[in-house]
Amino acid sequence: MQATTVSEKTNHLLTQLGIGLGILLAVGLFVVAIGRMGLLNGLLGREITQPGAIHLTAQDMRFGQTEIHLKVGQTVTLTLDNKDFFGHSFDANDFDVHTVMPANSQVTASFTATRPGVFDFYCGVPGHQKAGMVGKFIVEP
Numbered sequence: 113m114q115a116t117t118v119s120e121k122t123n124h125l126l127t128q129l130g131i132g133l134g135i136l137l138a139v140g141l142f143v144v145a146i147g148r149m150g151l152l153n154g155l156l157g158r159e160i161t162q163p164g165a166i167h168l169t170a171q172d173m174r175f176g177q178t179e180i181h182l183k184v185g186q187t188v189t190l191t192l193d194n195k196d197f198f199g200h201s202f203d204a205n206d207f208d209v210h211t212v213m214p215a216n217s218q219v220t221a222s223f224t225a226t227r228p229g230v231f232d233f234y235c236g237v238p239g240h241q242k243a244g245m246v247g248k249f250i251v252e253p
């Protein structure tokens with residue numbers, strides 16, 4: 113008597129195929145889940161999803177956000193969106209960022225938060241900081 117029949121061999125093959133597909137599916141779901149969590153961003157490059165993209169408006173002598181939370185090592189690209197009909201600037205001395213924000217336009221600025229702490233940003237146009245154009249980066253370890 114033969115050890116295996118054709119039918120048994122076919123069943124065996126189908127079982128292996130099923131397990132193989134199952135593993136592929138599991139790996140696929142795992143990769144998707146990790147991608148959703150943003151863990152692949154560092155590996156795949158920031159151009160794809162831009163995890164550090166922040167939109168900051170300036171309007172009516174105010175910044176749209178006064179507290180921006182970052183992680184140490186995070187590279188941030190700020191889209192500075194000046195909705196006022198006069199100029200502003202975005203200044204963060206600790207990160208050496210000084211960017212002119214022309215009236216009714218968007219500009220970008222980029223920096224990396226290299227250490228934890230609380231760091232002020234402000235508008236450097238005379239009088240604007242005192243008028244309330246200030247905010248803080250809170251960089252967490």
Ligand SMILES: [Cu+2]
Nearest residue numbers: 200235237240
């Ligand atoms: Cu200003």
